[in-house]
Structures are given as C-alpha cells and as structure tokens.
C-alpha cells in the first residue's frame with residue numbers, strides 16, 4: 001500500500017489498479033471485473049476502475065470517482081463500468097463496507113451453473129457464509145434497480161454469487177476485498193473438485209467461528225502481501241509505483 005502519494009486520484013487510483021492487477025495475476029479477474037473503494041475523506045464517493053482500461057495494465061489514471069448519491073462520475077477520464085451499480089448500491093446499503101470486488105471466477109461460476117451453493121469447505125473460505133446467497137439471474141447489473149437487488153440479496157453477508165455470471169465480495173478495506181475474491185475462488189476450486197469425488201464436507205459453525213477469529217487484520221495483511229509480491233515477481237505490477 002502506497003503512502004507517498006497525496007492526491008485522492010493518485011492514492012485511490014494506485015490502490016484500485018494494484019488490487020485489479022493482483023487479482024488478475026491470481027487468475028481471478030478476467031477482462032471485465034472491477035474493484036471500488038470508498039473514499040475515507042468523503043464516504044459518498046467511490047473510486048473504481050474505468051470501463052475500457054485493460055485489467056492487465058491498469059494505472060491510477062484509469063480509475064474514476066463516482067458520487068454515490070447521484071451515480072454520476074466526478075471529474076474527467078474514461079467512463080466507469082456499466083456494472084458500477086453493484087458497487088454503488090452495496091456501498092450505499094452497507095456503511096461497514098470500505099471496498100467491493102467483482103469478477104467472474106470460473107470455479108465459482110461453474111458451481112452456480114450446476115446449481116451448487118458456494119459453501120466454506122477450506123480455511124480459505126472461512127469468511128464465506130454457511131450458504132453464500134445467490135442471485136438467480138445471469139444478466140449484467142447495469143441499472144440502479146438491479147444494483148439494489150444485488151445489495152438486497154447480499155444482505156449483511158460477505159459475498160454474493162451471480163448465477164452463470166460471477167462473484168461479488170465485500171471487505172472493510174481494499175486489502176480484505178481483494179484477498180477475499182482470490183480466496184473464494186480457491187475455496188470454490190476445492191468444493192468443485194471434492195464434489196467430483198463425493199459429498200463435500202462443509203466447515204462446521206464452531207470451526208468457522210474459530211477460523212474467523214484467527215483471521216484478523218494481520219492475516220489480511222499477510223494475504224495481501226503474499227499476493228502482491230507474487231504478482232510483482234511475475235511482472236504483473238510493472239508500471240505501478242513501488243510502495
């Protein structure tokens with residue numbers, strides 16, 4: 001996380017670009033995902049990657065600000081993604097959420113297409129609900145109304161699946177949302193693979209409570225650091241400022 005830049009565009013732009021590139025390097029982003037961060041100085045503003053910029057080479061300049069009250073873009077730059085409503089409606093409904101990440105992870109989507117509920121089966125999935133809510137609709141979330149439906153389906157959960165489409169996770173900050181998206185796909189891979197071998201065992205509520213308790217802010221930082229360094233070693237952060 002960079003601390004040397006000063007303007008919100010530079011600071012949040014770098015964080016969004018870094019998050020997207022990290023998720024992409026982990027194989028969980030694909031071409032159309034997005035990450036939004038709530039502005040800590042103005043909770044009615046979110047920063048989100050633009051519609052067109054490649055998720056492989058995104059920079060701070062490709063990140064735009066959106067007014068959560070109006071849905072309008074603030075300032076100049078490329079337009080926000082058509083699915084900005086996912087992020088806007090969740091951030092409006094959930095003051096506890098500081099960042100929202102959405103992409104189309106293949107194992108999460110495969111499970112949804114087969115009618116399986118995403119469930120926590122490994123330590124990676126410790127943040128998932130016992131039954132992750134799923135919106136039974138594969139269409140894009142490209143209107144305020146559909147964004148509100150997603151926010152209602154999410155409720156107070158940490159994740160919501162869009163059947164045949166993708167996954168949305170929320171976090172207190174961008175580090176948590178970023179790593180949750182990657183960890184959810186890891187959990188989904190195990191659930192998918194185990195389903196081919198037999199009936200997957202879901203983590204028990206007492207296991208979830210203990211795992212949740214031990215997965216604190218330090219653990220989030222460790223996950224972020226691991227993914228960031230892995231991405232950097234692969235050259236996936238080239239062109240971004242070194243923190």
Ligand SMILES: [Zn+2]
Pocket residue numbers: 032083102103104140165166
């Ligand atoms: Zn999508």
